[in-house]
Amino acid sequence: MFERARPVALAAAIGYVLAGFLAAMALGMAYSVWRTDPFQQVPKWQQVLEQHASQAAALAFVHLLLFALLVIALFFWLGVTARARYAHPTSATLGGLFASVGLLTLAGAAIWNGIVSPYVALLHGWTEDVEFKQALFNQIVAATFIFIFAVWCLVLFGAVGLYFLGRALRRVSGWLPDTLRLAAAFAVLHVPVTLYLARESLARGHYVRWLAVVNELTLWGALAVATYFCARWLRSEARSLFAAARAAR
Numbered sequence: 001m002f003e004r005a006r007p008v009a010l011a012a013a014i015g016y017v018l019a020g021f022l023a024a025m026a027l028g029m030a031y032s033v034w035r036t037d038p039f040q041q042v043p044k045w046q047q048v049l050e051q052h053a054s055q056a057a058a059l060a061f062v063h064l065l066l067f068a069l070l071v072i073a074l075f076f077w078l079g080v081t082a083r084a085r086y087a088h089p090t091s092a093t094l095g096g097l098f099a100s101v102g103l104l105t106l107a108g109a110a111i112w113n114g115i116v117s118p119y120v121a122l123l124h125g126w127t128e129d130v131e132f133k134q135a136l137f138n139q140i141v142a143a144t145f146i147f148i149f150a151v152w153c154l155v156l157f158g159a160v161g162l163y164f165l166g167r168a169l170r171r172v173s174g175w176l177p178d179t180l181r182l183a184a185a186f187a188v189l190h191v192p193v194t195l196y197l198a199r200e201s202l203a204r205g206h207y208v209r210w211l212a213v214v215n216e217l218t219l220w221g222a223l224a225v226a227t228y229f230c231a232r233w234l235r236s237e238a239r240s241l242f243a244a245a246r247a248a249r
Contacts, residue, residue, distance in 0.1 A: 002082035005241035008234055011079030014072055015231025019224050021069075026220035033212040039201040049140050052121030063114025070107040074100060077161070080230050083237050084168040091168035099161030102154040109150035117143045152191075155219070159187035162226060169233075176229045183226035190219045 001007050032038070052059060081096030117140060124136040166180030193215045200206045 002079050003241075005238050005245060008079060008083065008241060009238035011076050012231045012234035012238055014076045015080075015227055015234060018073055018076060019228035019231060022220050022224035022227055026217050026224060029216040029220055030213045033216055034209060037201055037207040037209075038212075039198050039207070043144065045137070045141055048144070049121050049124060049137060052118050052140060053125050056118035056122060059118050060114045063110045067107050067110040067114065070103050070110065074103045074107075076227075076230075077103070079234060080165060083234065084165055087171060088168040091164045095161045095164030095166075095168060097161070098157045098164065102157030102161065105153040105157070106150040109147045113143055113147050155187050155190060158223075159184045162187065172233065174229070174233075176233050179222070179226045179229045183222040186218045186222040190215060 002011070077099045078096060081092050081099070084092035084095065120136050120139050120143075124133055124140075127133055127136070162180045162184035166177045166184065169180065170177045193211065197208055197212055197215065200208055
């Protein structure tokens with residue numbers, strides 16, 4: 001597919017949109033952790049269950065929208081992988097594989113939380129069986145933590161994928177290889193920093209607000225920059241393919 005100019009140009013356009021979305025997400029996440037300590041936000045599970053039941057349609061729409069966004073992002077990164085294979089097949093394939101695993105894991109969690117969880121919440125309100133109600137309640141709790149686990153899979157698998165893609169494109173001129181490896185480094189660093197923030201907040205009651213803001217900005221901001229440079233590179237690849245197609249006529 002990505003041997004032709006039009007799919008590559010489409011992937012480049014998608015990359016620019018994704019870069020803007022990630023930049024906005026970086027600002028939104030930074031503002032969110034600045035306002036409140038996320039580690040002290042203990043869910044009230046009964047309210048969560050009622051929300052899933054009363055807003056089932058809205059939750060399904062939001063999670064299906066997230067699923068669609070992840071599929072679009074997968075198309076973009078598969079385009080980067082396909083073009084990077086011409087530079088270094090092994091590293092590019094590994095990069096695309098790890099990036100795909102991270103995106104598909106979160107996509108699966110989005111489908112589960114968008115379709116199965118609202119249905120479970122509706123069943124919880126309908127059934128009179130006490131044991132069945134408890135099992136459904138436990139499923140809602142488990143689904144929330146599965147979604148969090150999927151987000152961590154996206155960060156960690158994505159970091160490995162970005163590193164291998166940066167390695168595959170190391171001979172490409174410009175900032176592209178460096179931004180990919182830098183984004184991978186920030187994604188890996190995000191894990192111990194988040195664990196440190198959680199320990200300080202939960203064990204010592206001390207929330208390091210500025211570090212939480214920097215942690216979110218560096219992760220999502222670096223991903224936005226890496227996506228932007230990948231989109232620029234794909235655009236140049238599409239131009240080369242268009243020029244080669246015109247010359248072959």
